[in-house]
Amino acid sequence: MKKKYLLGAIAVVVIGLLAACGQTDHSTANGEEKKTIVMGTSADFPPFETRDNNGEIIGFDIELAKQVTKELGYELEIKDMNFDGLIGALQADTVDFVASGMSATEKRKQSVDFSAEYHRSGEMFVTLKDSKIKSMEDLNGAKVGVQLGTIQEEGAKKLAESTKIDIKTLNKVPELIQELKSKRIDAVYLDRTVAEGYVSELGLAAFKDESSGTPGMAMAFPKDSEIVDKFSKVIEEMKKNGELEKLEKKWLEKE
CATH class of the missing domain: 3.40.190.10 (Periplasmic binding protein-like II)
Structure with missing residues (x-):
């Protein structure tokens, strides 16, 4: 990338x-x-x-x-x-x-x-490097950011049916990344290719959504x-x- x-x-x-x-x-x-x-x-x-x-x-x-x-x-x-x-x-x-x-x-x-x-890509959750959220199992109680109108928004809503998460939607991905860096959200749910770019460039962490079949x-x-x-x-x-x-x-x- x-x-x-x-x-x-x-x-x-x-x-x-x-x-x-x-x-x-x-x-x-x-x-x-x-x-x-x-x-x-x-x-x-x-x-x-x-x-x-x-x-x-x-x-x-x-x-x-x-x-x-x-x-x-x-x-x-x-x-x-x-x-x-x-x-x-x-x-x-x-x-x-x-x-x-x-x-x-x-x-x-x-x-x-x-x-x-x-x-074809798949999805990932992006977090801060020092976040305690390391896997899907750690998302309970987390505030998750997604881009409005995306398949990730649909996926987060589906996840919320089984895991207690608070979903925050914004129009632009850079806005979500800023929210994450400012610690106003705990994770950003993104396309894998996009997520890997931000992780590499900004020193963030991420883990795959193994359940995704995008x-x-x-x-x-x-x-x-x-x-x-x-x-x-x-x-x-x-x-x-x-x-x-x-x-x-x-x-x-x-x-």
Whole structure:
């Protein structure tokens, strides 16, 4: 994982990009028509999507989306918003698709269509280094932070049925990490890849949720979208030709 982007994710104030809705025609240098396609993301989830020190949105999902849309002949435009508003943006036709570390759950499939999966991770609980919480068994009575609208929020609610935990939801992952460092919460429940990055960069601790059976990440589209199959075809081809593996090595592997 590219650790240098994590501190920037905490420090940079996330702002929405002003972008036109839908797909707009643009003329290329050779006179051909090129359509702009609008992608929604929540740029607070390194290494999948975050902002660098210049405010540019970067990450694994971003580079993957750029490659897929380029292959399909689109000009990519990105809208940054809160994660829990992404599906609503698809339903309102504010964006054409979403790439934001989103797991293709059965519940979400009732509202949107998904492309082929492109990454599978799992979950971890992140704690302070000196925390007494070392495993799932130690979570009883703990205050656990989760990002609003995520599969981790769903998982925490399910865990609360059998373990006494107090769930705190916030819009942004860096906000949760700050709450943890300030000792206002005891643990943060995160995607494993994201969690490992924060542990490595900030000297935190973590343990796996062995009970998690999270579905893989995929790009989301409005129901009955005409382009979802085209995106899936390119993603599957990238799996076969090694391009997806190259992106994983660049963004997701530890340094």
